[in-house]
Amino acid sequence: MLMTEARTHRAESQGTVEATPLPVLLQVKGVTLQYKTPQHLVTATYRVDFDVHEADRFVILGPSGCGKSTLLKAVGGFMNPVEGSIRIRGREISAPGPDRMMVFQEFEQLMPWKTVLQNVLFPMKVSGRFKGTDARERALSALAKVNLSKFADVYPHMLSGGMKMRVAIARAMAMEPDILLMDEPFAALDALTRRKMQEELLGLWDQLHFTVMFVTHSIEEAILVGSRILVLSPHPGRVRAELNSTGFGHGSVDHPDFGRLSRRIHDFLFEDELAVEARS
Amino acid sequence: MATHAAPGLRPEYERQLTDASDVGEVQRPLSLSERLWGSTPFRRFVMLVVLAVVWECYARFLSNPLLFPTFSETLATFWRDLVDGPLISRTFTSLQVLVLGYGAGLALAAVFTTLAVSSRIGTDLLSTLTAMFNPLPAIALLPLALIWFGLGIPSLVFVIIHSVLWAVSLNTHSGFRSVPETLRMSGRNYGLSGVRYVMLILIPAAFPAILAGLKIGWAFAWRTLIAAELVFGVSSRSGGLGWYIFEARAELLTAQVFAGLLTVILIGLFVESVIFRAIEARTVQRWGMQR
Numbered sequence: 396m397l398m399t400e401a402r403t404h405r406a407e408s409q410g411t412v413e414a415t416p417l418p419v420l421l422q423v424k425g426v427t428l429q430y431k432t433p434q435h436l437v438t439a440t441y442r443v444d445f446d447v448h449e450a451d452r453f454v455i456l457g458p459s460g461c462g463k464s465t466l467l468k469a470v471g472g473f474m475n476p477v478e479g480s481i482r483i484r485g486r487e488i489s490a491p492g493p494d495r496m497m498v499f500q501e502f503e504q505l506m507p508w509k510t511v512l513q514n515v516l517f518p519m520k521v522s523g524r525f526k527g528t529d530a531r532e533r534a535l536s537a538l539a540k541v542n543l544s545k546f547a548d549v550y551p552h553m554l555s556g557g558m559k560m561r562v563a564i565a566r567a568m569a570m571e572p573d574i575l576l577m578d579e580p581f582a583a584l585d586a587l588t589r590r591k592m593q594e595e596l597l598g599l600w601d602q603l604h605f606t607v608m609f610v611t612h613s614i615e616e617a618i619l620v621g622s623r624i625l626v627l628s629p630h631p632g633r634v635r636a637e638l639n640s641t642g643f644g645h646g647s648v649d650h651p652d653f654g655r656l657s658r659r660i661h662d663f664l665f666e667d668e669l670a671v672e673a674r675s
Numbered sequence: 676m677a678t679h680a681a682p683g684l685r686p687e688y689e690r691q692l693t694d695a696s697d698v699g700e701v702q703r704p705l706s707l708s709e710r711l712w713g714s715t716p717f718r719r720f721v722m723l724v725v726l727a728v729v730w731e732c733y734a735r736f737l738s739n740p741l742l743f744p745t746f747s748e749t750l751a752t753f754w755r756d757l758v759d760g761p762l763i764s765r766t767f768t769s770l771q772v773l774v775l776g777y778g779a780g781l782a783l784a785a786v787f788t789t790l791a792v793s794s795r796i797g798t799d800l801l802s803t804l805t806a807m808f809n810p811l812p813a814i815a816l817l818p819l820a821l822i823w824f825g826l827g828i829p830s831l832v833f834v835i836i837h838s839v840l841w842a843v844s845l846n847t848h849s850g851f852r853s854v855p856e857t858l859r860m861s862g863r864n865y866g867l868s869g870v871r872y873v874m875l876i877l878i879p880a881a882f883p884a885i886l887a888g889l890k891i892g893w894a895f896a897w898r899t900l901i902a903a904e905l906v907f908g909v910s911s912r913s914g915g916l917g918w919y920i921f922e923a924r925a926e927l928l929t930a931q932v933f934a935g936l937l938t939v940i941l942i943g944l945f946v947e948s949v950i951f952r953a954i955e956a957r958t959v960q961r962w963g964m965q966r
Contacts, residue, residue: 497864508958
């Protein structure tokens with residue numbers, strides 16, 4: 396079937412990628428992140444280190460409240476670490492920028508006053524990265540990649556949730572950012588659409604080999620989408636493990652390797668609870 | 676893992692789909708009467724006609740043109756004063772003052788809102804001032820305006836500014852505050868900041884609220900102007916619509932009073948249901964931000 400084909404194709408292309416380890420793109424060193432709520436100063440992550448290499452599908456996985464979204468926002472430049480450093484291609488990150496395009500979970504990220512095409516064009520034009528007909532061609536080809544060419548002149552409110560998410564992805568991809576930051580992008584979608592979107596994202600990666608950082612709280616999604624999984628512990632988020640997850644697709648969910656990896660991650664995430672259960 | 680107990684197993688089944696061709700027409704065009712009745716302008720027009728007929732009948736039954744002229748007489752007076760009477764120039768005078776006051780009010784509202792979004796002191800200032808002045812009817816400031824600026828256009832403009840400023844600032848500011856965080860972050864993600872961020876992200880995103888503010892501001896301004904003109908109408912020789920109504924009352928020309936009121940209503944309706952409707956249809960409705 397289609398999925399199995401996609402999977403084998405991916406496995407092949409990964410083979411070539413893995414043969415030569417690609418250079419480090421993003422370096423996160425000893426990063427502690429804190430934010431204020433009206434009552435508390437919350438420490439979201441504590442001394443987190445990891446490297447993202449080029450063409451990685453780097454998944455940050457953890458239970459809710461482990462600071463994974465905060466970590467992604469820090470890479471996006473929306474907050475500065477109180478300790479440690481985040482560097483992209485050696486440059487310190489201090490502010491948001493179009494070299495790190497974000498895709499959010501909420502559908503409100505699209506500008507409702509712009510058509511689909513204008514939405515894709517907007518960041519290219521305001522950042523001055525691409526101009527005129529070049530920008531237009533890029534936008535149209537990005538929309539074609541996510542199968543939305545027919546909807547170029549439609550306003551976002553007429554699209555379904557999955558289509559809105561595709562527009563957001565096309566908009567981010569068209570910018571050709573150094574890294575694509577996705578904050579639980581499929582969490583608001585229904586299960587069937589989510590699965591389709593995961594396949595499409597992997598299909599796009601097969602074509603373009605972009606670098607993506609992907610935050611999720613679903614173990615299955617992490618294994619399916621990721622090539623490398625960073626497992627964070629809860630409260631405050633600390634690195635528990637970094638695992639490889641290559642060669643898995645929707646066709647291999649029943650495979651014993653998939654089950655083993657899934658169980659391993661499950662144990663990392665819930666070891667505290669398991670320990671408590673064992674004691675009682 | 677624990678297997679969950681099955682509550683009373685029932686046999687499974689699969690079946691062929693039933694033939695649905697007997698349903699007949701799946702789509703049928705609506706008849707003319709159904710379509711007419713479905714159109715809002717048509718229903719409103721019918722309602723207006725009914726009201727006019729009721730008015731005409733009651734006025735004829737009352738038969739006292741000094742108290743309550745008939746609809747036809749009012750229309751005739753309206754037409755006469757419109758074609759070769761003072762109505763056009765009076766309306767023009769009113770609209771001139773209105774545009775002046777409305778424009779100045781919007782400019783000041785822009786200044787206040789900018790202050791409010793850019794600093795916390797600005798927010799406090801705007802909140803305090805709107806809390807104080809929003810409940811105060813603008814017309815209540817007219818005596819003060821007369822002392823400060825005397826009889827004339829400046830006094831009218833002063834009260835109109837007061838009626839526009841707080842409504843528009845309040846709406847715009849709350850519109851800005853309700854812009855979703857994700858949209859703000861998207862904007863900043865593209866490297867937008869300062870004026871460009873406000874123009875390209877905040878204003879369009881808050882446009883439904885801003886437009887609502889503009890509409891309320893317009894309605895307040897129009898009412899305040901007519902009311903103020905009823906108190907004094909002349910700067911030199913030219914009074915506005917309010918003055919036209921006031922004069923007609925003084926001379927007991929009741930049909931003219933009605934014609935003046937009709938003009939006030941018509942202009943109000945025109946701005947509300949033609950100008951603002953057109954803006955809405957092109958913006959917030961097209962964008963799906965308002966149904």
